[in-house]
Amino acid sequence: MSGTIYPHAVGFVAGDRPRIVTDRFQYHDAHTMERFLATDGYKGLRAALAKSPTEVHDEVKGATVLGRGGAGFAAGVKWGLTPQGVWPRYLVVNGDESEPGTYKDRLLMELDPHQLIEGCLIACYAAGLSQCFLYVRGEMALAQERIATALNEAYAAGYVGKNILGSNFSVDIVLHWGAGAYVVGEETALIESLEGNRGMPRQKPPFFPAAIGLYGKPTIVNNVETLANLPWLMRNGVEAYTAIGTATSPGTRMVAVSGHVKRPGVYEIINGTTTFRDLLYGDEFCGGIRDDNQLKAFVPGGGSAPWFLPDQLDLPFENKLVSAAGSMLGSGAIIVMDDTTDIPAAALTLTRFYAHESCGKCVPCREGGTWLERIMRRIVDGHGTERDLDQLLEVGEMICPGAFPHAASERLGLGAVPFPYKMTTICFVGPSAYAPVHSALTLFRDEFEAKLVRRNLIPVTVGAGDDPH
């Protein structure tokens, strides 16, 4: 391990689990061209170029490589959604990683940039994408430096650019970087930003980027981890890939576990079969809750996800099962709260985040997010009233009408409301401001009530017409 840069995030090399995307992390020089070439580097590209683009595309479809950016949509299917005969087509790589709790794409970019470049090339070859823009989050200086260095080396060695490895496959990969705005991670906002505009999401439907994207042309937006899977897949084949995990969730995925566990870290786990309990308590993973405290709750899929309780620990990392249980796997980020956690205060940190990151295009998100933050702040500061709790739910109803997903709780005698929700906003930022509020209030209402101003403390001598509030 490169001890100085990653003193703690060593989880990914522990144990003998399959390592599809993190295998090179065991070398301190994994980011160099030498190490990459000495460890099967660019062999996946060679394997792909030996086949027709259609064959490569079919393999990616056959392997069901699920998107790792949040929605979990199969990459091979997405590539097939570009309209026939419309050119050019672009690849935009989403390296904007900023969902609270999420920490994996940055590691892939910093530690193994050539693997990502190789994945981009395979995608371009298969889907006929003639230029690739690698959009890295603005605040990630080291990731930008590592990718720039890797691209310079790869161009010089003939892996990127004109007539790659002497073939008729030619593609430029352009390193592009942002300047700090969470919502730009949303794929249509990413495209707006790449066109030089404010990063505000576009209304969709009617047009998804695969049909009308960058400069109005068909554009595939894929997450960094999604693309990083492709070199291994090309080298080892569909059968080897689908032998790991389950039929609906094959392969592995990277998961960051943060908060109150003994060994927070980034782990590459087996899709579909590893459970939350394995991950939080397993000796080869997080090793239990800090100080041997009790687990109170956890966020299972990034800050946007409704919360889970110890009741849900035995669920595996499988999209459908987690949706049915009232949340989502999202971006592979688990935030753990032990029994010392002040729940309303914890929820406020997320609501503040989404309220702050609203782009302002939709009223329910712009106004509702701010309202939620203010009311939560008032409650946490000890000035809230019973009326504030109702108001939180009323604001939530404006952003997400109808039943909002939540977990089942034996303690509260609650059944699960499955994911997803209805929403009145263009993108998920508005609902994400509400999700932590709704989870906290539904599962831990007593903690909110304990913070409210006691009505019986209001002096009984208030004169007529005086408003006690």
Next chain:
Amino acid sequence: MARLNEANAVLAKEIIGRYPRPRSATIPLLHLAQQQDGYVTDEAIKHIGELVGATSAEVLGTATFYEMFKFEPVGKYLVNICGTMSCALLGADELMHHAEHKLGIKAGSTTADGLFTLEHAECQAACTEAPCLQVNYRYRYRVTPADLDKLIDDLSRGRLDGEIPPHGTVARVRQHIPSDRAVGAVAPEAVTGAPEWTPPSPEAKK
């Protein structure tokens, strides 16, 4: 210096040349301007507009959307302390209070000597290393108050000059596409057909 200097104007043209449409270079050029002057000046906005074919208002409209761009001088070191959930659960608030005390300023302001600007930041994608911070976008992980004191002292004495460039410079390595290897960017409307390596479309096969 306020407009891009000669060397940076050359670099700007190289960057613009990589995109099918010049305006896509707006954010990279704003970074270039900020690297040159430490913040984005009005003259640089105007110059970037000329280079990418946009009005100053359009460039400014884009620039103000993004948090990294500053429109007045900030400290040589921008210290961003993360306060989002994972960091908050492990002491981010205490760390911020400590930093405010150590630097003698409130978050959102700059020390009198112009050396430090302190800011509240949101999730920095280092959540397993909480609480964390960035100095000019270089990470510090699992930061204790003692670590913070040492960091500030080291920065003040110039001991970290090799590792942390002054505010404005993000990546110190740039991509350069050699002209003999470049495919070259083509305006989307100038593309007439499928790329060479793609299989003939079903219609063409008939």
